[in-house]
Amino acid sequence: xxxxxxxxxxxxxxxxxxxxxxxxxxxxxxxxxxxxxxxxxxxxxxxxxxxxxxxxxxxxxxxxxxxxxxxxxxxxxxxxxxxxxxxxxxxxxxxxxxxxxxxxxxxxxxxxxxxxxxxxxxxxxxxxxxxxxxxxxxxxxxxxxxxxxxxxxxxxxxxxxxxxxxxxxxxxxxxxxxxxxxxxxxxxxxxxxxxxxxxxxxxxxxxxxxxxxxxxxxxxxxxxxxxxxxxxxxxxxxxxxxxxxxxxxxxxxxxxxxxxxxxxxxxxxxxxxxxxxxxxxxxxxxxxxxxxxxxxxxxxxxxxxxxxxxxxxxxxxxxxxxxxxxxxxxxxxxxxxxxxxxxxxxxxxxxxxxxxxxxxxxxxxxxxxxxxxxxxxxxxxxxxxxxxxxxxxxxxxxxxxxxxxxxxxxxxxxxxxxxxxx
Amino acid sequence: xxxxxxxxxxxxxxxxxxxxxxxxxxxxxxxxxxxxxxxxxxxxxxxxxxxxxxxxxxxxxx
Numbered sequence: 512x513x514x515x516x517x518x519x520x521x522x523x524x525x526x527x528x529x530x531x532x533x534x535x536x537x538x539x540x541x542x543x544x545x546x547x548x549x550x551x552x553x554x555x556x557x558x559x560x561x562x563x564x565x566x567x568x569x570x571x572x573x574x575x576x577x578x579x580x581x582x583x584x585x586x587x588x589x590x591x592x593x594x595x596x597x598x599x600x601x602x603x604x605x606x607x608x609x610x611x612x613x614x615x616x617x618x619x620x621x622x623x624x625x626x627x628x629x630x631x632x633x634x635x636x637x638x639x640x641x642x643x644x645x646x647x648x649x650x651x652x653x654x655x656x657x658x659x660x661x662x663x664x665x666x667x668x669x670x671x672x673x674x675x676x677x678x679x680x681x682x683x684x685x686x687x688x689x690x691x692x693x694x695x696x697x698x699x700x701x702x703x704x705x706x707x708x709x710x711x712x713x714x715x716x717x718x719x720x721x722x723x724x725x726x727x728x729x730x731x732x733x734x735x736x737x738x739x740x741x742x743x744x745x746x747x748x749x750x751x752x753x754x755x756x757x758x759x760x761x762x763x764x765x766x767x768x769x770x771x772x773x774x775x776x777x778x779x780x781x782x783x784x785x786x787x788x789x790x791x792x793x794x795x796x797x798x799x800x801x802x803x804x805x806x807x808x809x810x811x812x813x814x815x816x817x818x819x820x821x822x823x824x825x826x827x828x829x830x831x832x833x834x835x836x837x838x839x840x841x842x843x844x845x846x847x848x849x850x851x852x853x854x855x856x857x858x859x860x861x862x863x864x865x866x867x868x869x870x871x872x873x874x875x876x877x878x879x880x881x882x883x884x885x886x887x888x889x890x891x892x893x894x895x896x897x898x899x900x901x902x903x904x905x906x907x908x909x910x911x912x913x914x915x916x917x918x919x920x921x922x923x924x925x926x927x928x929x930x931x932x933x
Numbered sequence: 934x935x936x937x938x939x940x941x942x943x944x945x946x947x948x949x950x951x952x953x954x955x956x957x958x959x960x961x962x963x964x965x966x967x968x969x970x971x972x973x974x975x976x977x978x979x980x981x982x983x984x985x986x987x988x989x990x991x992x993x994x995x
Contacts, residue, residue: 536984562989579942582989585980823948826984857946857987866946912945912963919947 523548523840526609526617528599528772529625530554532562533802533825535582537623540833542587546840548620550591553611555598556647559584564822566651567676568859572683573655577648599626604776604798621840623832624773624784624792624800628766628820633668638733641744642760645673657759664688666747666757668728670698672858674763675711678720679860690721690755692728692747702856703865704875707895707907710885711865714909718861726751731760768804768818782806783818788849790832796839799832801825810849812870812904812931819854827852853926854905857915863890866915869905869925871897881906882917894918902928934973935994938965942990949982949991957982 525541527534530552538550554560561580569575584591594611601610602622609617630644643654657663658681665681667674670693681689691698697708698715712722732746732754747755768783778793779785783806785792790807792798800807802825806816831850838845858865874897883893892910894917896903903925908918936956943965949957956971956979971979976993983991 562987564987583992822987823985855948859944915945916947916959916963919951922951 523620524618525550525621525623525836525840526619527552527623527625528602528609529623529627529769529802529804530556530593530595531560531625531627531802531825532582532822533625533627533804533829534623535560535584535588536826536829537625537801537833538591539585539588540829541623541837542585543830544833544837546833546837548840550588551594551617551619552591553594553597553599553609553617555596555612557596558648559593559595561648563646566648567645567673568680570648570651571645571655571658571677571680573659580648599772602773602776604773604778604793604795607797609772620797621836622798623836624770624798624804625802625825625829626769626772627802627804628768630762631765631767633728633762633764635728635730637731638742638744640733640742641758642731642762644762645677646766654759654761658684658686660758662687663758664756665690665759665761666755667691667761667763668747669693669763669765670695670722670724671701671763671765672699672856674761675699675715675860676858677761677763678715679718682719683861688721688756689719690723691715692723692726692749692755694725694727694750696725698722698724699865702867702872703907704871704878704895704897706878706880706885707893707909710893710909711860714861714863714890723749723753723755726753766803766820770804785816789835789845789847790828790850791835797836799836801828801832805832807850809854809870810851810930811853811928812873821854821856823855824852851930853922863910864908864912864915866908866918867905868918868922869897869903871895871905871907873897873931874899874904877901881921883910883914885909892917896921899931902931904928904931934971934976934979936967936969936971936979937992937994938967939988939990939992940965942988944988946987948985948987952985953978953982 597613700708727750730748770780784800786807803820877898881894881896892914897905908914
């Protein structure tokens, strides 16, 4: 009697494009899902995967070294091949071949898209020196060097997660002039909605952060470069005509998906790599996407595909996508429930934390105070509930550990909530 | 199985408690408590807890 075929081919190679958290988790979860073939992870940065949230906080503040950020890969992933410092330049998915920037090619049986995001830059012309972003370790180290020079004036452009965290860290470092600019009227109003964003604004102002809200940036002023041009930034020109003096500018105006390498494969790359409810890309059984580059429908909510830039997403997507890919490479149909993670995020700013469970952005139209008083005494803990169609879809706590624990009490309820329909 | 949490890194996010409530818990002040030698049958959930720790403070040593 012939031996039964092995359920998973022991030969073959999965290439993971992207060597940050999503790439690492994908490699580990492929092993956990039973993939016994080769795994090669390709990435543009020279470092092994590291944890990025501390870049805008502990690394800027000088409280964390690279060693403390590096992930410890699981033992099961010890045989993974890491090709660092050589990004993928192009993909020919039909031929299952990648071209790397160093000129080599790499054949694959399965592909994990994990190339993440890069900071969006402002299009205005002007000086380049003194303008920073925060995405990589090198970015954070350069910004720390700039912030720790005596007497610097800092302008942060963009009042989102990164902008608010960097402003708070700069004030904590003793920088005396820190101004946050945003065309919207309140910080983090996109993810949080109005009342929580107002409470956040007041806390920042009480701790010394200045704001120029409701105005965009028209350009930069600068002085003397090596060629006599305006190479070093000295000020930020706002669209309302004001000029903010600045020695250091931080551009935290969102991010752009790293998907150019996938061009020419008839994929929907409008905003990240569109996936189906099983994280498959382009209807191909051998390509999945993980992390913040994946634009996936969440079966828990309204079925609208969205990219999610929360820290929890690389791990959640990798776990699901690895099972899907391993099953399909072995020739099985996927019989998993549709991907339906419960999102969660946090943000540490000054001496307080924002802690969220669920999808508050989907319930911004109906925000209720569940606990505390957002307009009351300074520093009181507040818990906000976000509703859609009368149902609780998310909670956000603002304050200390008690507030975060209050939010956590709603997690079980959010998990049990029936799926929203569009 | 031996579990070690670097309490200098831990910032009491509590994600480990959701992933592995048999091993991790919070006291009334929201400070982490954990079982350092949980049963081998709990390995999957402890690995999950280590994965979801925002500070990557949890190590499984054996």
